[in-house]
Amino acid sequence: MKESNITGLLDQKKPFSHIAIIVIASLATFYTVLKQENAGSIVDILSVFILIVTLIEVFIFIALKIFTELNANITGKEFTRIVIKRFILFILICFVASLVIYLIFKYAVTLIAGDDLSMVFSRFRNYELIPWIKTTLGGLVFGAFIFIIIQWQDAMTREQKLREENLIFQNETLKSQVNPHFLFNSLNTISSLIHTQPEAAEQFINNLSMVYRYILENGQKDSVPLQSELNFITDYFNLHKIRDEEKIILDINAQDAGQFRILPVSLQILLENAIKHNIASRENQLRISIYTEDEQIVVRNNLRRKSTQIVSTKLGLKNLAERVRLTCKTDLVIEESKEFFTVKLPLIK
Amino acid sequence: MNVLIIENEPPAAGKIVRLLKEIDKSIKVLGVIETVEEAVNRLQIDPRPDLIFMDIQLDDGL
Numbered sequence: 436m437k438e439s440n441i442t443g444l445l446d447q448k449k450p451f452s453h454i455a456i457i458v459i460a461s462l463a464t465f466y467t468v469l470k471q472e473n474a475g476s477i478v479d480i481l482s483v484f485i486l487i488v489t490l491i492e493v494f495i496f497i498a499l500k501i502f503t504e505l506n507a508n509i510t511g512k513e514f515t516r517i518v519i520k521r522f523i524l525f526i527l528i529c530f531v532a533s534l535v536i537y538l539i540f541k542y543a544v545t546l547i548a549g550d551d552l553s554m555v556f557s558r559f560r561n562y563e564l565i566p567w568i569k570t571t572l573g574g575l576v577f578g579a580f581i582f583i584i585i586q587w588q589d590a591m592t593r594e595q596k597l598r599e600e601n602l603i604f605q606n607e608t609l610k611s612q613v614n615p616h617f618l619f620n621s622l623n624t625i626s627s628l629i630h631t632q633p634e635a636a637e638q639f640i641n642n643l644s645m646v647y648r649y650i651l652e653n654g655q656k657d658s659v660p661l662q663s664e665l666n667f668i669t670d671y672f673n674l675h676k677i678r679d680e681e682k683i684i685l686d687i688n689a690q691d692a693g694q695f696r697i698l699p700v701s702l703q704i705l706l707e708n709a710i711k712h713n714i715a716s717r718e719n720q721l722r723i724s725i726y727t728e729d730e731q732i733v734v735r736n737n738l739r740r741k742s743t744q745i746v747s748t749k750l751g752l753k754n755l756a757e758r759v760r761l762t763c764k765t766d767l768v769i770e771e772s773k774e775f776f777t778v779k780l781p782l783i784k
Numbered sequence: 785m786n787v788l789i790i791e792n793e794p795p796a797a798g799k800i801v802r803l804l805k806e807i808d809k810s811i812k813v814l815g816v817i818e819t820v821e822e823a824v825n826r827l828q829i830d831p832r833p834d835l836i837f838m839d840i841q842l843d844d845g846l
Contacts, residue, residue: 628795677795678794678795716819741844
């Protein structure tokens with residue numbers, strides 16, 4: 436995830452953020468000094484300045500620690516709930532930190548000035564408590580404002596990226612499905628079957644229409660029940676099966692399919708890739724297994740690459756991986772050994 | 785006339801056979817071959833076909 440500009444500004448690893456903090460602290464010091472009728476000495480002003488810089492640095496440090504994890508994708512109501520919870524936590528921690536820093540600071544100043552240390556706390560309780568609360572609150576409101584903007588910006592960026600990926604994905608899916616070659620092959624098959632095996636031809640047309648219907652109905656959804664996707668790829672597989680007969684074998688084993696959802700048309704991309712890139716003949720059957728495993732669905736096939744390089748843009752797998760990353764918050768796992776090609780796709784609960 | 789069919793999809797091969805028979809019952813189909821490897825082996829032995837119908841993409845390559 437790319438950091439938004441404001442997050443970059445507050446990144447304490449970059450010198451720029453410290454310069455910004457010093458500028459803000461200078462302004463705040465200037466304001467404080469102006470408000471005081473009897474302006475203190477240079478030492479007083481400098482100490483106020485150092486105090487403000489320290490406080491801002493600490494506040495930002497705490498805020499980053501508390502809020503950065505939120506960049507992990509959470510959406511909707513849960514997001515708001517967590518933000519509110521963390522925000523309250525943030526305020527509490529900041530108040531405590533501010534109090535500790537302020538008192539340490541006061542003790543230090545008193546010590547340097549050679550005054551009575553025992554006076555520090557009672558002076559704080561009697562005279563400085565209200566100004567201290569005001570200052571801390573002011574800083575917090577300012578900080579909160581910045582962090583709400585950061586969160587909002589992050590959410591927007593994420594949302595937009597997801598939308599873009601979705602469009603690309605839909606486009607790719609439609610292209611590969613309505614792809615002239617797919618249609619041409621299918622029509623050819625129908626034409627071959629219709630005369631001699633009218634029942635098989637009818638079955639084929641049914642499967643073909645189910646495949647298109649599924650893509651039209653579900654292609655734009657965020658997720659579908661795993662069982663629907665499995666039914667869909669069975670239809671899709673049958674289209675190949677009628678043409679290729681026993682050269683390709685598909686085993687589906689997903690008894691717990693009812694518990695999960697999945698990205699629409701995702702399994703089909705993997706199935707299509709397996710068929711496209713591997714040799715499938717009567718002697719060397721292509722065996723594709725699809726099974727669930729630890730909240731993942733695994734698509735695995737025996738690897739027998741075609742000797743000639745298939746023209747491929749690799750966009751299918753790349754787009755799928757990107758979409759999985761954005762929607763499921765985990766990565767698509769691709770494993771290739773000498774014998775097997777395995778893709779593990781995360782399922783949605 | 786001896787005809788050899790090189791086609792990996794049985795329905796498509798079946799259709800060619802059927803069409804050939806419709807055109808001329810005397811056409812003899814020597815066989816249907818599904819892979820490049822098999823085709824290479826087959827063409828090295830007799831009887832040589834008079835005509836080959838060949839698909840451009842087979843089970844084991846182009």
